[in-house]
């Protein structure tokens with residue numbers, strides 16, 4: 670979705686996100702700024718329809734108005750010449766890693782990107798990632814594209830062959846946890862972009878609280894990127910499950926109202 674937002678475009682950097690408030694009665698949700706077009710004053714977001722807020726966004730048509738967006742938020746990714754860097758992402762995390770891979774390559778890095786999804790149909794932005802990277806590897810759980818298996822298996826093989834200075838990782842929590850284990854086992858630095866639940870995104874409500882190296886941080890103002898080796902992924906996962914029942918009820922209610930609009934997400 671391309672959004673006209675000249676105030677955001679001016680300052681947005683790779684790794685940052687916006688809070689999107691789809692309509693007056695909806696929740697506000699964090700979404701990564703995937704691309705920006707300074708000339709036209711637009712930013713692009715790419716989102717997976719998983720619950721009520723993303724379903725509401727998905728009902729919008731070209732030319733419609735979003736209630737409001739807030740951003741850019743969070744610390745930008747530290748882009749510099751690391752030498753050799755890996756960008757690894759799963760599912761919709763590929764949308765979040767794309768601007769990072771692009772910026773790293775522009776900064777002179779050799780960028781190996783490893784992307785994966787459950788199947789070929791769910792693998793997004795392959796061509797864009799190919800362009801943004803020096804080399805691209807693909808994995809799908811069912812083997813319908815690239816290697817059959819997980820991105821972490823590809824990563825393991827690459828780290829055994831070559832030395833990399835830094836890994837940037839975005840994806841589902843179990844994937845980030847496993848990727849971090851592989852990085853640690855191979856003495857490679859890793860930064861993970863965390864997808865905590867958020868409410869205000871200004872560091873006041875505490876919803877996005879996480880533990881990193883035994884200390885408390887807020888993903889919205891201190892992140893979203895952290896040193897993967899220090900993140901308490903189990904706590905992140907358990908805090909992410911806090912509102913599952915409410916999310917389910919909310920989506921059921923939403924479906925009752927919008928049942929004829931033919932854009933309702935399929936829940937797994």
Ligand SMILES: Cc1cc2nc3c(=O)[nH]c(=O)nc-3n(C[C@H](O)[C@H](O)[C@H](O)COP(=O)(O)OP(=O)(O)OC[C@H]3O[C@@H](n4cnc5c(N)ncnc54)[C@H](O)[C@@H]3O)c2cc1C
Pocket residue numbers: 686696698699700701702715716717718719720721722723724761764765863864865866867893909910913916917
């Ligand atoms: C900094 C940041 C950047 C993000 N960027 C993107 C992006 O570019 N594209 C994108 O599709 N999503 C992104 N997300 C995740 C996105 O914010 C959630 O998917 C969204 O809030 C879900 O809202 P909902 O009301 O539609 O679903 P909910 O009803 O809130 O949730 C539905 C289901 O999705 C799961 N879920 C909820 N929130 C998250 C989350 N934060 N991460 C993972 N699973 C979640 C729930 O456990 C539940 O199973 C980002 C999250 C953060 C913190």
Ligand code: FES
Pocket residue numbers: 866867868869870871872873874875876877878887888889890
């Ligand atoms: S979302 Fe409220 S403190 Fe981060």
